Amino acid sequence: MIQLIRGFKDILPGESELWQHIETVARNLFEDFGFSEIRLPILERTELFKRSIGIDTDIVEKEMYTFPDRKGDLITLRPEATASVVRSYIQHKLYAADPVQKLYTIGPMFRRERPQKGRYRQFYQINAEVFGVDSPLMDAQMIFMLTAFFSRLCVTDVTAHINSLGCPECRPDFKAALSDLLKSKKDQLCENCTRRSKKNPLRVLDCKATSCREAMADAPSIIDYLCPDCASHFETVKATLEKQNVPFIINKQLVRGLDYYTRTTFEIQTGSLGAQNAVAGGGRYDGLVKALGGPEQPAIGFAIGFDRLVEITDLKDAGLENRPDIFIAALGEQSISAASTWAGDLSLSGIKTEMDMSGRSLKSLMKRADRLNARHVLIVGENEIKEGAVTLRNMETKEQLSISIKGPIDDLVTNIKEKFGS
RNA sequence: GUGGGUGUAGCUCAGUUUGGUAGAGCACUUGGUUGUGGCCCAGGUGGCCGUGGGUUCAAGUCCCAUCACUCACCCCA
Numbered sequence: 001m002i003q004l005i006r007g008f009k010d011i012l013p014g015e016s017e018l019w020q021h022i023e024t025v026a027r028n029l030f031e032d033f034g035f036s037e038i039r040l041p042i043l044e045r046t047e048l049f050k051r052s053i054g055i056d057t058d059i060v061e062k063e064m065y066t067f068p069d070r071k072g073d074l075i076t077l078r079p080e081a082t083a084s085v086v087r088s089y090i091q092h093k094l095y096a097a098d099p100v101q102k103l104y105t106i107g108p109m110f111r112r113e114r115p116q117k118g119r120y121r122q123f124y125q126i127n128a129e130v131f132g133v134d135s136p137l138m139d140a141q142m143i144f145m146l147t148a149f150f151s152r153l154c155v156t157d158v159t160a161h162i163n164s165l166g167c168p169e170c171r172p173d174f175k176a177a178l179s180d181l182l183k184s185k186k187d188q189l190c191e192n193c194t195r196r197s198k199k200n201p202l203r204v205l206d207c208k209a210t211s212c213r214e215a216m217a218d219a220p221s222i223i224d225y226l227c228p229d230c231a232s233h234f235e236t237v238k239a240t241l242e243k244q245n246v247p248f249i250i251n252k253q254l255v256r257g258l259d260y261y262t263r264t265t266f267e268i269q270t271g272s273l274g275a276q277n278a279v280a281g282g283g284r285y286d287g288l289v290k291a292l293g294g295p296e297q298p299a300i301g302f303a304i305g306f307d308r309l310v311e312i313t314d315l316k317d318a319g320l321e322n323r324p325d326i327f328i329a330a331l332g333e334q335s336i337s338a339a340s341t342w343a344g345d346l347s348l349s350g351i352k353t354e355m356d357m358s359g360r361s362l363k364s365l366m367k368r369a370d371r372l373n374a375r376h377v378l379i380v381g382e383n384e385i386k387e388g389a390v391t392l393r394n395m396e397t398k399e400q401l402s403i404s405i406k407g408p409i410d411d412l413v414t415n416i417k418e419k420f421g422s
Numbered sequence: 423g424u425g426g427g428u429g430u431a432g433c434u435c436a437g438u439u440u441g442g443u444a445g446a447g448c449a450c451u452u453g454g455u456u457g458u459g460g461c462c463c464a465g466g467u468g469g470c471c472g473u474g475g476g477u478u479c480a481a482g483u484c485c486c487a488u489c490a491c492u493c494a495c496c497c498c499a
Contacts, residue, residue, distance in 0.1 A: 282499095305499030
């Protein structure tokens with residue numbers, strides 16, 4: 001038997017309804033906030049990710065699916081969406097029509113990590129990005145929209161964490177201060193952090209090892225090193241969130257794993273996912289558009305972990321399953337043949353119709369209708385054909401009524417629709 | 423990449439200690455009830471016991487290898 005690739009998964013009927021529902025909620029909400037969908041390719045030139053995510057990050061160093069195509073060009077299955085959105089914004093000069101662009105996209109991402117709870121090699125993200133707005137009010141609005149999204153999906157066990165990473169002006173001072181501390185505490189650091197303290201000292205703040213956490217307890221806070229502009233930007237974000245009643249906590253340890261982030265950064269964390277506590281994350285990346293060859297335009301965005309969201313939502317049994325309005329139980333060759341043409345007309349008229357073509361006993365057809373959770377069963381047998389009227393049974397009330405089939409098929413469809421009542 | 427746990431029917435799992443006929447519940451199917459679902463009762467279908475090798479008269483069970491799943495480290499969404 002050929003099995004699917006490690007870390008990949010199928011989304012089967014029964015779960016796909018929930019995925020569709022979440023997608024619909026996202027589309028409706030984002031579009032109400034003025035976002036438009038952008039659909040992007042899954043393969044990009046490897047160079048794009050190296051330049052945007054950062055060459056020293058784990059993603060680029062060891063997690064990307066990168067391979068040469070038949071001509072030898074290096075291409076990569078996208079590990080995240082922001083790089084592609086930015087690429088597209090630049091390539092199609094979307095800023096020329098209007099520098100302000102609000103875009104969302106939904107689709108699969110690929111990272112070759114060891115799979116575990118809430119972590120797959122192909123996973124799905126819902127992304128939203130805003131270009132051309134540097135106002136902190138937009139930062140607040142993005143977080144506002146994100147938390148609204150979670151509450152619409154009845155996800156309760158989530159907390160918004162926010163922080164500011166400063167800008168190229170203020171970050172060097174902070175890095176220097178942090179490096180000094182790391183040198184003095186180097187005996188307490190775990191192996192990884194010893195390495196990181198030289199390459200990317202910010203990451204040490206994010207370490208989960210207890211010894212590192214203790215060592216970092218009195219670490220300098222980036223917030224104390226913010227330049228006046230960054231500081232007032234962050235103040236406005238916080239004040240606006242408070243005004244809008246968005247609960248949040250300031251998390252000075254919050255560091256992003258991708259190099260392009262600046263200023264406001266945020267993460268939605270949950271306690272229901274084991275070690276994978278981030279269910280959404282994002283922030284401002286004011287320098288990225290320019291860095292990728294575009295004009296100087298600020299930007300902010302976030303990504304929601306779709307798979308993780310599915311795991312923590314309480315909507316699993318919300319009755320989203322695809323149940324037939326009507327199940328046709330036809331008995332005997334003649335009835336099956338006649339009913340199969342009706343089934344098509346009923347479906348076309350918007351009635352979810354299922355019919356059994358096996359010719360089995362009425363009892364087994366009723367059982368199947370019950371299993372499919374059909375609302376009504378249309379019984380068509382020799383008797384009915386002879387008498388010119390079929391039987392419509394309401395599966396909940398057990399009420400049965402007779403519907404004439406003497407007229408044209410349209411009449412039958414209309415009659416059935418009427419009988420449905422609610 | 424490193425560690426722990428687990429692989430037996432479509433699903434959830436017994437059976438492995440101490441080698442000796444492949445099991446249960448659910449699901450599916452047929453009938454009890456000539457053409458009416460859910461409950462009940464009786465029957466039936468369904469397994470290379472993850473895979474490959476080894477030990478043995480004999481392996482689901484013991485040994486070796488390998489693969490997969492899963493959780494954790496790491497990292498992130």
